[in-house]
Amino acid sequence: MKNRRQNVIDTAHKLFIEKGYQATSIQDILDGSGISKGTFYNYFPSKGELFIAIFRSFYKRIRHDREKLLEGQDSADIEIFIKQLELQMMGNKQSKLLILIEEVRVSNDEELKQFINQILLLSIRWMHGRFLDIFGEGNKPYLLDCVIIFHSMMTHMNHFNHRANAVTKPEIEIIRYCMNRIIQTVDEVAKSKEQILDPELIHTWFPQFENNLYPCHNNLLKATAELKTAIHTTFPCGEHRTRAIELVDFIQDELMQSDTPRRFLIESLLLSLKNHYSEQVQTYMENFEESINACLVQ
Amino acid sequence: MKNRRQNVIDTAHKLFIEKGYQATSIQDILDGSGISKGTFYNYFPSKGELFIAIFRSFYKRIRHDREKLLEGQDSADIEIFIKQLELQMMGNKQSKLLILIEEVRVSNDEELKQFINQILLLSIRWMHGRFLDIFGEGNKPYLLDCVIIFHSMMTHMNHFNHRANAVTKPEIEIIRYCMNRIIQTVDEVAKSKEQILDPELIHTWFPQFENNLYPCHNNLLKATAELKTAIHTTFPCGEHRTRAIELVDFIQDELMQSDTPRRFLIESLLLSLKNHYSEQVQTYMENFEESINACLVQ
DNA sequence: TTACATTTATACAAGCAGTATAATGAAAAT
DNA sequence: ATTTTCATTATACTGCTTGTATAAATGTAA
Numbered sequence: 001m002k003n004r005r006q007n008v009i010d011t012a013h014k015l016f017i018e019k020g021y022q023a024t025s026i027q028d029i030l031d032g033s034g035i036s037k038g039t040f041y042n043y044f045p046s047k048g049e050l051f052i053a054i055f056r057s058f059y060k061r062i063r064h065d066r067e068k069l070l071e072g073q074d075s076a077d078i079e080i081f082i083k084q085l086e087l088q089m090m091g092n093k094q095s096k097l098l099i100l101i102e103e104v105r106v107s108n109d110e111e112l113k114q115f116i117n118q119i120l121l122l123s124i125r126w127m128h129g130r131f132l133d134i135f136g137e138g139n140k141p142y143l144l145d146c147v148i149i150f151h152s153m154m155t156h157m158n159h160f161n162h163r164a165n166a167v168t169k170p171e172i173e174i175i176r177y178c179m180n181r182i183i184q185t186v187d188e189v190a191k192s193k194e195q196i197l198d199p200e201l202i203h204t205w206f207p208q209f210e211n212n213l214y215p216c217h218n219n220l221l222k223a224t225a226e227l228k229t230a231i232h233t234t235f236p237c238g239e240h241r242t243r244a245i246e247l248v249d250f251i252q253d254e255l256m257q258s259d260t261p262r263r264f265l266i267e268s269l270l271l272s273l274k275n276h277y278s279e280q281v282q283t284y285m286e287n288f289e290e291s292i293n294a295c296l297v298q
Numbered sequence: 299m300k301n302r303r304q305n306v307i308d309t310a311h312k313l314f315i316e317k318g319y320q321a322t323s324i325q326d327i328l329d330g331s332g333i334s335k336g337t338f339y340n341y342f343p344s345k346g347e348l349f350i351a352i353f354r355s356f357y358k359r360i361r362h363d364r365e366k367l368l369e370g371q372d373s374a375d376i377e378i379f380i381k382q383l384e385l386q387m388m389g390n391k392q393s394k395l396l397i398l399i400e401e402v403r404v405s406n407d408e409e410l411k412q413f414i415n416q417i418l419l420l421s422i423r424w425m426h427g428r429f430l431d432i433f434g435e436g437n438k439p440y441l442l443d444c445v446i447i448f449h450s451m452m453t454h455m456n457h458f459n460h461r462a463n464a465v466t467k468p469e470i471e472i473i474r475y476c477m478n479r480i481i482q483t484v485d486e487v488a489k490s491k492e493q494i495l496d497p498e499l500i501h502t503w504f505p506q507f508e509n510n511l512y513p514c515h516n517n518l519l520k521a522t523a524e525l526k527t528a529i530h531t532t533f534p535c536g537e538h539r540t541r542a543i544e545l546v547d548f549i550q551d552e553l554m555q556s557d558t559p560r561r562f563l564i565e566s567l568l569l570s571l572k573n574h575y576s577e578q579v580q581t582y583m584e585n586f587e588e589s590i591n592a593c594l595v596q
Numbered sequence: 597t598t599a600c601a602t603t604t605a606t607a608c609a610a611g612c613a614g615t616a617t618a619a620t621g622a623a624a625a626t
Numbered sequence: 627a628t629t630t631t632c633a634t635t636a637t638a639c640t641g642c643t644t645g646t647a648t649a650a651a652t653g654t655a656a
Contacts (some may be wrong), residue, residue, distance in 0.1 A: 022406050027644065041645070103404040115522055146446050147453050148458055156450035157443070157494060164499050177494055181447070181483055188482055196455060201462050224363070268619045323612065334635045335614085345613070 005043045008033045013054045017096045021103050025059060048112040051104060054096065059119070067225065072232045077131040078183075082175055083132075089158065089171045098155075121205050122215055127151060128202060131208075135186050141191040152181045165264040187266040217256055219291040224252045227284040234280045247273050248288070256294045263296060303341045304355075306331045311352045315394045319349060320399050337374075346410040353395065355416070358554055360389040365523065369543075370530045373431040376481075380473055383429075387469045389552060399519060419503050419542070422449060426500060433484050440487040442497040449479045516552055517589040522550045525582040532578045545571050546586070553593045 011033040017022045026047055030037060044050040066084045073080050092098045103118045124147055131143045131150075157174050189195070228248055235241040248271055255261045268290060278285050309331040312321045324345055324531070328335060342348040364382045371378050403414045422445055429441045429448075455472050499521045527544055533539040547565055553559045568587060576583050 020406075022404075026645085027643090036606095037645085038605085038647095039603055042602075047644075059442075106318075106320075106401040106404060108318075142510060145455070145475075148454050152450040152454035153447050156446050160446055160495060162500075164495055166502070167496070169494055176500075177443075177492055179492070180492065181486070184482065184486055185479055188479070192478070194478065196467055196472060197458060197462055199463070199498055201458075201464075204464070324614085325612085335639095336616095336636085337634055339614070340633075344612095 004035065004039075008035060008040065008043060009050070009054055009057060012050055013095070016054070016100055021100055022107065046109075048107075048109040049099070051112060052115055055101075055115075055119070056089070058095045058097055062088055064253065064256070066090075067221070067261060071228060074134075075130075078134055078179065081130055081134060082172075082179060083177050086152070086172055089175070093171070122280050124148065124151060125202055125206065127156055128199065131186075140199055141195050144184055144197045144201065145189065145195060146186050148197070149185060150178060153178045153181065216268065216291065216294040218253060220252060220295055223284070223287045223291040224248060227281065227288045230281040230284045235277075240286075244273065244277050251292065253290065261296065266292065266296070302333065302337075302585065306333060306341060307348070307352055307355060308339065309463060310348055311393070314349075314352070314398055314407055319398055320405065324493055342406075346405075346407040346413075349398070349410060353399075353413075356389070356393045357396055359491065360386055362551065362554070364387075365519070371527060373428075374434075376432055379428055379432060380470075380556055381479060383452070383473050384470055387473070391469070404517060422446065423500055423504065425449060426497065429484075437488050439493050441494045442485060442499065443493060444480055444484050446495070447483065451476045451479065514589065514592045518550060518593055521582070521585040521589040522546060523578065523585045527573065528579040528582040533575075542571065542575050549590065551593070553590065559594065564590065564594070 008029065009040070012029045013023070015028055015032055018024075018030075026037070026040060029050075030040060044053065052144075065087055069080060069084050069087065101116055101119070104112055105120075107113060127150065128147045131147055132140060134144060136145075154174065157178060158171070161168050161174055182286060228245060231241060231244050235244065251266055251269055254266055270292065274285060274289075306327065310322070310327045313326055316583075318320075324335070324338060327348075328338060329558055342351065363385055367378060367382050367385065399414055399417070402410055403418075405411060425448065426441060426445045428436060428447055433441060433444075454470065455476060459466050459472055526543060529539060529542050529546070533542065547585070549564055549567055549571075552564055568590065572583060572587075
């Protein structure tokens with residue numbers, strides 16, 4: 001049953017938050033979720049894979065919401081970026097994912113370590129893309145440095161802020177503080193032309209141009225975003241447009257959130273989508289369909 | 299034998315660097331250093347305490363050298379601070395202590411975690427003291443924020459710099475880059491009066507006013523520094539003064555670097571020190587002697 | 597009812613940190 | 627020269643870990 005598996009994931013997540021990843025034994029999870037060892041290893045090949053499953057089920061939603069905030073907005077608007085960061089911070093706060101990642105990042109499990117490493121790099125890469133939106137291509141040579149500074153600054157200020165149990169400031173204040181600092185820093189390094197890390201490094205970190213939780217999802221994300229933008233610009237605001245966006249969103253969610261996407265659902269929805277909207281946004285629709293198929297064969 | 303113990307420490311350090319702390323089993327250390335399990339647990343009560351022993355034998359020297367750089371210099375001079383940072387970075391680079399700390403920081407061993415945590419806080423506190431020297435009391439309300447930013451910036455820029463295997467910049471360049479950034483930042487937050495963390499927090503992190511690898515060492519460090527400054531200002535430059543400084547240094551080293559300081563040596567040296575120099579710097583000498591005794595009873 | 601898949605209980609292997617103990621050896625005190 | 631003392635060794639043991647293997651029990655769909 002799907003439900004039992006999800007129940008194990010939830011129980012394990014709770015235990016990990018309480019006691020930490022390493023300190024939680026598989027026996028604890030067995031006792032907590034009331035299954036036998038055989039069932040556990042039927043669901044997950046290892047403890048590490050269980051962690052990855054937990055991570056996926058949370059992080060994908062955060063990322064999805066984050067992209068939703070950008071939809072049809074000016075990508076250079078700093079306020080949108082701040083909202084995205086706040087969303088991410090809140091998500092991490094309740095799921096304690098960042099704390100768990102810190103622990104797992106240095107564990108014994110080599111596969112797990114690589115997964116986490118990938119996640120951190122993806123985060124850097126996303127931020128770098130947003131910095132490019134905000135600060136413009138002209139500042140590109142200095143933006144990788146700035147992203148790393150910003151990322152570490154946010155992480156640590158947040159960490160110490162939570163440790164200062166007496167008076168913790170709200171997350172948004174930390175974000176604005178760090179944002180103010182980095183705006184100045186970008187300006188400054190661009191003027192003095194100081195550079196430590198070449199932004200081209202990002203490409204060497206992701207050699208095959210695309211990497212993701214699942215590789216095929218990157219194409220899907222891109223195709224979805226483009227299609228949605230096209231729909232936004234092509235159709236007037238109204239029920240018609242909203243319906244299209246909802247359909248596209250649902251298909252993306254089903255493919256990315258579920259471990260076993262329901263093929264019949266997706267194919268049926270795609271068909272009706274094509275019937276109603278294909279003429280005006282044909283090329284985007286074709287890309288969309290292609291990337292869907294790539295996800296389905298996987 | 300003292301030698302055998304040190305040999306175990308060195309072997310373990312090498313193994314930890316090669317394979318990591320958790321991945322190195324006690325059996326590995328036994329095989330590597332050619333001792334039996336009984337002897338190991340005779341030397342160290344646990345694997346965690348062995349790590350602490352490794353850490354102490356390295357970190358104390360780094361800290362000692364770091365303070366030596368400041369001796370008789372202007373503490374507000376940024377160049378001295380940069381030299382101190384470079385020294386620390388180099389020491390960490392060869393001993394890989396920072397990497398090991400990252401691993402141990404989230405291990406299962408609660409005692410070990412607390413020790414590492416203490417070390418990180420000590421590092422923050424030291425830096426905060428130096429920032430006060432450099433940027434002045436006037437900027438104090440903003441310096442804890444800035445120290446945390448600076449610390450995390452240095453750590454991460456350094457980390458990604460080493461990962462960029464193609465072209466890694468020399469450490470000193472990272473330091474200067476971060477220094478340039480933080481100078482601007484201090485200026486900026488002082489102007490806009492933005493504060494996240496109250497510097498008074500440092501006192502709550504160290505409730506009993508003093509904490510250290512060994513608590514008594516803090517007093518000793520303070521007493522030594524004051525005595526040396528007094529000697530510097532009281533006696534003219536020359537062999538006489540140099541000899542006094544050497545004596546004081548030797549006593550401090552013997553007390554802090556060795557696990558079993560040789561009492562007869564220290565007492566004899568202290569006596570000759572008192573005979574030759576006591577009149578001019580009496581109060582400092584008395585403090586010095588007092589803190590020595592505190593270390594010896596421990 | 598039959599056939600198949602999932603689940604369970606249980607025993608097991610190989611590894612870990614740390615404890616306990618009797619035997620060995622070598623220097624130090626008598 | 628003999629006895630005492632103490633560090634060291636080899637070895638077995640406890641209790642924990644992740645993960646494997648297997649036969650019996652249970653549920654589920656044809």
